[in-house]
Amino acid sequence: MSSEETEKPQINDVNTQIETLKKSIESDPDNPEKLANLGVLYSSINRYEEALNLFRSILEKDPKNVEAHKYLGVIYAQIGKLDEAISELEIAVKLKADSPSLWNNLSEAYRRSKNFHQANVARMRAIQLSEIPKKV
Missing domain, CATH: 1.25.40.10 (Tetratricopeptide repeat domain)
Structure with a gap:
């Protein structure tokens, strides 16, 4: 097939x-x-x-809809509008700073825009947040 x-x-x-x-x-x-x-x-x-x-x-x-900012950022990154992607994802992480996946998305947008320092900072934040035990 x-x-x-x-x-x-x-x-x-x-x-x-x-x-x-x-x-x-x-x-x-x-x-x-x-x-x-x-x-x-x-x-x-x-x-x-x-x-x-x-x-x-x-x-x-x-x-302040975090999901809308996230998806705008992801789509902008997919179509190569990296400045717009970063802008939307930065808003998303400000609204929900404890989300590892948002920090990962932001890291990827920075990486694709060749801003490797900011990509590493965002990636490290995602890792830190992933290691924090969730309160039940």
Whole structure:
């Protein structure tokens, strides 16, 4: 089976999920979780502008939405807009400074922008946070 044949069912499945989620959003258009899920689906099939627009719309209503900042940063990094990626991810880590995954994302954006010092600082922070036992 060619890679093209294996990708088609996955894309069709994602498109079905997108259509289902869009219908759900019609009855709940301001639900940030549903909008974020739709943005992630768009991003997964390289429909980046649609994904970016959804995450921006979430931030218009809730400028402190960490997930929206994170996904904007990740998508910007994927499309090579590294300054924008770093900006969004820096906001995300300021809002949720105890998240190792956010620090990892920021480290990767810095690394890709060739700012290796900042990449190492962010990576070390992620490692430190990963080693802290979680309170139950």
